[in-house]
Amino acid sequence: DVQLVESGGGLVQPGGSLRLSCAASGFTFSSYWMDWVRQAPGKGLVWVARINGDGSNTAYADSVKGRFTISRDNAKNTVNLQMNSVRAEDTAVYYCTRDPAFRVLTIRFDYWGQGTLVTVSS
Amino acid sequence: QSVLTQPPSVSAAPGQQVTISCSASSSNIGNNYVSWYQQLPGTAPKLLIYDNNKRPSGIPDRFSGSKSGTSATLGITGLQTGDEADYYCGTWDSSLSVYVFGTGTKVTVL
Numbered sequence A: 001d002v003q004l005v006e007s008g009g010g011l012v013q014p015g016g017s018l019r020l021s022c023a024a025s026g027f028t029f030s031s032y033w034m035d036w037v038r039q040a041p042g043k044g045l046v047w048v049a050r051i052n053g054d055g056s057n058t059a060y061a062d063s064v065k066g067r068f069t070i071s072r073d074n075a076k077n078t079v080n081l082q083m084n085s086v087r088a089e090d091t092a093v094y095y096c097t098r099d100p101a102f103r104v105l106t107i108r109f110d111y112w113g114q115g116t117l118v119t120v121s122s
Numbered sequence B: 001q002s003v004l005t006q007p008p009s010v011s012a013a014p015g016q017q018v019t020i021s022c023s024a025s026s027s028n029i030g031n032n033y034v035s036w037y038q039q040l041p042g043t044a045p046k047l048l049i050y051d052n053n054k055r056p057s058g059i060p061d062r063f064s065g066s067k068s069g070t071s072a073t074l075g076i077t078g079l080q081t082g083d084e085a086d087y088y089c090g091t092w093d094s095s096l097s098v099y100v101f102g103t104g105t106k107v108t109v110l
Helices: none
Strands: A003-007 A010-012 A018-025 A033-039 A045-051 A058-060 A068-073 A078-083 A092-099 A116-120 B009-012 B018-024 B035-039 B046-049 B063-068 B071-076 B085-093 B098-101 B105-109
Touching: A003 A092, A018 A033, A018 A092, A018 A116, A033 A068, A033 A078, A045 A068, A045 A078, A045 A092, A045 B085, A045 B098, A058 A068, B009 B018, B018 B085, B018 B105, B046 B063, B071 B085
Parallel strands: A010 A116, B009 B105
Antiparallel strands: A003 A018, A018 A078, A033 A045, A033 A092, A045 A058, A068 A078, A092 A116, B018 B071, B035 B046, B035 B085, B063 B071, B085 B098, B085 B105
């Protein structure tokens, strides 16, 4: 069975850093794009970032570009989100997701982790 | 910035049907496929529909999707209390190279 398990969330001060990780199992990890999606408390879903199978191609939402970095370790089947210069508006549950599409036109997220909560507050 | 607009809420009695619209603010997403996600209270979202109208394995045919131009629609027939959830559409904006989710719709079974 496909499993995605996030970790690394917690309380961080504004301007600080946090590193989220997602451990994947049950599929050939290096063959899939992986994405991070977040959801602020009581709000809707917001796409954050994505990375291709070999880690050579990434994309970011404008709201996190230059502050967040997505990376992956295919030997360990993990995808990470390094969050720097965090702001109060980054407070959210962060979900790790898998995208099985081969074309950007057909992107979809077929498996989701349970999410990890990041709270930015002093 | 691209926006996918959904009605904030829809409701119907058990056994009835509802439709949820997803309207794009930009033609940049007109050529891309739409997905739909269901988020039950307190849980992670789940993929319901992809490529405008395809259902992943295990999703009942009570759920259907369609797309015309820059608008998409999710239909739910035979409404059940277990369908009470938030529903989101989503698609890739090829011009901005970002994925965009809809504003979300809360489905209430009366």
